[in-house]
Amino acid sequence: MTKINKAACIGGGVIGGAWAARFALAGIDVSIYDPHPEAERIIGEVMANAERAYGMLTMAPLPPKGKLTFVKSIEEAVRGADWIQESVPERVDLKRGVITQIDAAASPTALIGSSTSGIMPTDLQRDMKHPERMFVAHPYNPVYLLPLAELVGGEKTARATLEDAKAKLATIGMKGVIINKEIEAFVGDRLLEAVWREGLWLIKDDICDTETLDDVIRYSFGMRWAQMGMFETYRIAGGEAGMRHFIAQFGPCLSWPWTKLTDVVDLTDELVDKIANQSDAQSGARGIRELERIRDQNLVGIMHALKAGDDGRGWGAGKLLTEFEDYLWANAKKPEVDLGEVKPLKILDTKVSAAWVDYNGHMTEHRYLQVFGDTSDGVLRLIGVDLEYVRDGHSYYTVETHIRHLGEAKLGDALYTTCQILSSDEKRLQFFSTICNAQTNEPVATAEQLMLHVDSKAGKAVAAPAHVLDKVKALTEAHARLPMPEGAGRHVGQKR
Missing domain, CATH: 3.10.129.10 (Hotdog Thioesterase)
Known part of the structure; x- marks a missing residue:
């Protein structure tokens, strides 16, 4: 299996810093460029949380931790890297300019992934000399724990690039899923946008508050989705007759006036204040780092639970963790x-x-x-x-x-x-x-x-x-x- 020998992270915010932690804990040296004056402190805090989470996650022998090196330019960061992850703010002009700089300075064989959560890769690779090796690698927060990355190619991306990226991600415990066609917001964010939009209407119309809405998700279908996703869950709901029966039974509901998914809620100052105040009441007693640690601990527990299975290999993210641990044991020092x-x-x-x-x-x-x-x-x-x-x-x-x-x-x-x-x-x-x-x-x-x-x-x-x-x-x-x-x-x- 191919592996990543050296990584570069351009942008060290919430996503870029967590990418750096994922790489480093897989034993990969990482060069980081971020002009923010406190980038080193912020990424250091993310790294500390990631190490704490990995201490709970696995007893498999992690390789020696990769070295994090903070540099002064994009050119210095990408030198010698074979995986370069761009995670700068979500503006097409900014991202395109950064990716074009990366392309000019990096090895022609280096993979260039963008963490964008919705911009089309074709738009980002427009000015590149080697666009065939650029793609979207859209992760989910926290990147060091949640293992999925959506791999989306643009018009000039080589299919071999996506396959190579998928294989390399497996060596750091991630599951790369190749999306067949580029589309704004890809797959995951399309689904999240639908739930988020409906949620905003439910809060605006005083159907429930933010804590109740979160409870509905985390105590019910959120747990089902964690191990089986949506379609396989609904297949079970169809009973012995399967998916056809489920669609026949519940399909007509889609035409009922239940949802406001096609209407965009007006985010007035009043609604923003309502949501912010309810969120503060729900979680404001805890600081962001404490909430991150609680989140990480819960995710580790879920993944451990999903490791159990009749075949000893687990299910969903638990099965992926088992496979990653097998890889770590196989590649550990004897x-x-x-x-x-x-x-x-x-x-x-x-x-x-x-x-x-x-x-x-x-x-x-x-x-x-x-x-x-x-x-x-x-x-x-x-x-x-x-x-x-x-x-x-x-x-x-x-x-x-x-x-x-x-x-x-x-x-x-x-x-x-x-x-x-x-x-x-x-x-x-x-x-x-x-x-x-x-x-x-x-x-x-x-x-x-x-x-x-x-x-x-x-x-x-x-x-x-x-x-x-x-x-x-x-x-x-x-x-x-x-x-x-x-x-x-x-x-x-x-x-x-």
Whole structure:
């Protein structure tokens, strides 16, 4: 799969800064040009929120963070970049001029994407020397979390450019969708405009206030759309007869005088004040950065929920997250350890995120099991049991776990885990893991686990292959020289 080696962001506002964060957290160096005097501070705050969100989002090994470099000109920013993202204000003349400057200074093979939310790419590429590599890459805020980008070509855009952009976006955890024809506002904003317009009428006519309208969305169809979109949702609403039945049943409603979608509401000062005052009452007690963090935490939770599925691959944005994590694991630095080293293996470094804590601010019980599970995965990768191995139909399954809680892990605490192999044979692997506070090195929890090597297709325990057993044996023999860890062999309720 092709990847982005260096990115440039021209414009560092809400969208441009979030693009920079998305690139950097995927391990890509980013050059940024924005004449705003506080651009570096603003993007630094966006980056901090993005890092916090990624800490909640995935335990897959992110590559080393890309370097953000703030430069003094467009020419300096695009030098050496193979993906250039323009995110300047929505004015055709400004955007066209900036894109023409980018085109003149960039490598002829560099991709040039515009974050415009509605301007036709043909209008933007008018004065370019290499218009075939320019396209719209319209994202959604926050770009570092929401994975969609609408890819829209102009009259002179090569189809290969759009396909290349789609492939490259996948390597940073995004889903590029190619829109077949350019149209003002593309697809997403056309839909949003319809809902926004109707919403403005509902507020103007005092049908409801802004909080009620938002509640209607977020407690109902918003959740359906998050995982299945609109047409597949309505297909289900049609029952066993499917979409044809749904359209036959509800299609006539489209001609009823329900909507004001074809009427434009007059945004008078009075209406603007009404909306602003209701919005302040709804959300004004919280600052914008706090609202962004709450939004990010909620989005992470939704994506995690969508990772669950009968096939273990998830649905919607959750499935995409699973695929991105697979890519990260496949491209991560392979674990290296001295298999003859006589000390417990240090496996994992992590931090207690806001999504992990309960009402007391302590790490919740199931998160301990998650950290121990991630530690088990780390041990398995060390002995050669990686994703490819599992896809081939073999793995180790946990058959018994005993967890002891010895201390407290609180919000923001840095943790690490160690693992000691207690025993093994051709089918079994028994080990003892410890979660430690990284600042004090004190144990927070321990887990003793027994795993069986299985043929997942046959559904039974089988002997592991020689190349795995050789590594298991080396670790077991080395760790046999260690003292038995305190707490090993205990059962629940056993007296000390």
